[in-house]
Structures are given as structure tokens and as C-alpha cells.
Amino acid sequence: MTHLHSSVQTPMRIALKQMLANFDATHILTLAFHEQINMTRATAKIARWHNHAMHRLFGRRCFQLPSNQTIEFLLLPEAGNANLHFHGLIRVPPSHLARFENYALPHWKRIAQKGTHDFQPIRQTDDERDQWFNYITKSTLAETVFHSSMVHGYQEPSLSIAPAVDYQIPNRILTKPVSAKALHEPVLISTENGI
Numbered sequence: 618m619t620h621l622h623s624s625v626q627t628p629m630r631i632a633l634k635q636m637l638a639n640f641d642a643t644h645i646l647t648l649a650f651h652e653q654i655n656m657t658r659a660t661a662k663i664a665r666w667h668n669h670a671m672h673r674l675f676g677r678r679c680f681q682l683p684s685n686q687t688i689e690f691l692l693l694p695e696a697g698n699a700n701l702h703f704h705g706l707i708r709v710p711p712s713h714l715a716r717f718e719n720y721a722l723p724h725w726k727r728i729a730q731k732g733t734h735d736f737q738p739i740r741q742t743d744d745e746r747d748q749w750f751n752y753i754t755k756s757t758l759a760e761t762v763f764h765s766s767m768v769h770g771y772q773e774p775s776l777s778i779a780p781a782v783d784y785q786i787p788n789r790i791l792t793k794p795v796s797a798k799a800l801h802e803p804v805l806i807s808t809e810n811g812i
Contacts, residue, residue, distance in 0.1 A: 633693065634750040636762070640691050642706035643714075645749055647735040648692070648725060649702035656694065659701050660763055663692070666728045667765060670721035674713050684766065686710060688717065692763045695756040703763065704753040706739065 648663060667688065671679040675687055685708075692705035709717045718736070725734045740746050 630754045633754045633762075634747075637691065637706055637750045637753060638746070640706050641685075641708055642691070642739050643708050643711075644706070645704075645735070645737050645739055645753075646690060646692070646707040647702060647704050648729070649733045650700055650729045651731040651733065652700060652729075654701050656701065656761065659694070659703070660767075662728050663703065663763065664767075666721070666725055669724055669728070670717065673720050673724075674716050688713075688721070688765065690763075690765045693753055693756070694761055694763070705763075706753075707736075 648666075650659060650662070654662075667690070670688060675682060679687060688707065688709055690705055690707040692703040694701060694703050696702075722734055722736055725732055740749060
């Protein structure tokens with residue numbers, strides 16, 4: 618996987634940065650495994666971690682709550698010369714931030730035994746945010762975006778499908794409803810033009 622310098626702006630990278638900018642995040646999140654792992658196993662571990670955190674923080678009906686009242690994330694994978702890991706954004710309600718830090722973050726180590734995480738408040742200035750978005754999207758040859766709505770447990774009450782990842786990008790929309798059977802799989806984003 619090629620890493621892009623912050624000055625290189627491909628159409629895919631611009632679209633991903635716009636998606637990150639539109640995401641109402643409170644923190645930056647990196648989840649690392651520090652072991653050889655494929656995308657299916659990695660996303661399954663993230664889904665397991667997210668499910669445990671959701672149930673612990675919000676109770677057994679956690680997936681029936683509106684997404685703005687729970688934990689929501691948007692992660693992009695990176696591998697290259699390193700083991701697969703994910704960079705992205707997460708929103709944690711302020712009312713649950715202390716519990717998230719005390720339970721969910723340490724619980725990552727139980728899910729990914731060799732794993733580590735980086736969790737810090739999102740920067741407020743445009744320059745700082747742009748630096749982070751450049752860092753998160755430095756491996757934009759990947760076409761996978763993993764959103765928390767793709768985790769098993771989310772259901773649209775009347776449709777039995779997960780809420781779609783729906784972020785407007787000029788002339789494109791990154792959206793794909795995910796069936797209840799495939800909630801743990803990442804959405805692959807691709808078009809004829811390769812962006």
C-alpha cells in the first residue's frame with residue numbers, strides 16, 4: 618500500500634477527507650492489532666469490541682437508541698509495511714465519555730491481545746483537523762470504510778437492515794444499506810473512475 622504525502626490530493630482522498638469533515642466526531646481513534654490479521658478477522662474484532670462497549674455503556678437495548686446518543690465511528694484501514702490497523706474518528710456522548718475511557722478502551726486489549734489504541738480529542742482548528750484528516754487518509758488506495766452501523770446489532774426497526782453510511786461527496790454518494798446477515802462486513806467503495 619502506498620502512503621501519500623500530505624500535499625498529494627487524489628479525488629479519492631479529497632472525498633474521504635470530506636466524509637471525515639462531515640462526520641460529527643468528538644475524538645480521533647486508532648485501533649491496532651500488532652499481529653498478522655486479515656480484514657475479515659480485523660473487522661470482526663472491531664465489531665466485537667464495539668458490541669461489548671455499546672452493551673456495557675448503554676444497556677441491552679443500545680442498538681435501538683438513535684446513533685447520536687451512542688458510540689459511532691468511521692474507520693479507514695491501513696496496512697502497508699505494518700500490520701493492519703485502523704485510523705478514524707469516533708463520537709462518544711459526553712455523558713458517557715468517562716465510562717468509555719474506563720471500560721471500552723481497556724477492553725480493546727482483551728479483544729486484540731497484542732492490540733493498542735490511540736484515543737484523543739479531535740482538534741478544533743481547521744489546520745489541525747486537516748493535518749489529522751491527511752494522516753487518516755494517507756493510505757487512500759484502500760477502498761474500504763468501516764462505519765459503526767455495519768456492526769451486528771444495528772437494525773432499522775421496520776426494514777431489518779442497518780442504517781446506511783450516507784455521506785455526500787461531489788457527484789457521488791457513499792451509501793450502501795447492509796443486510797442484517799452482513800452487518801460485520803466493510804462497505805467497499807468504488808466507481809468506474811476508481812475514486
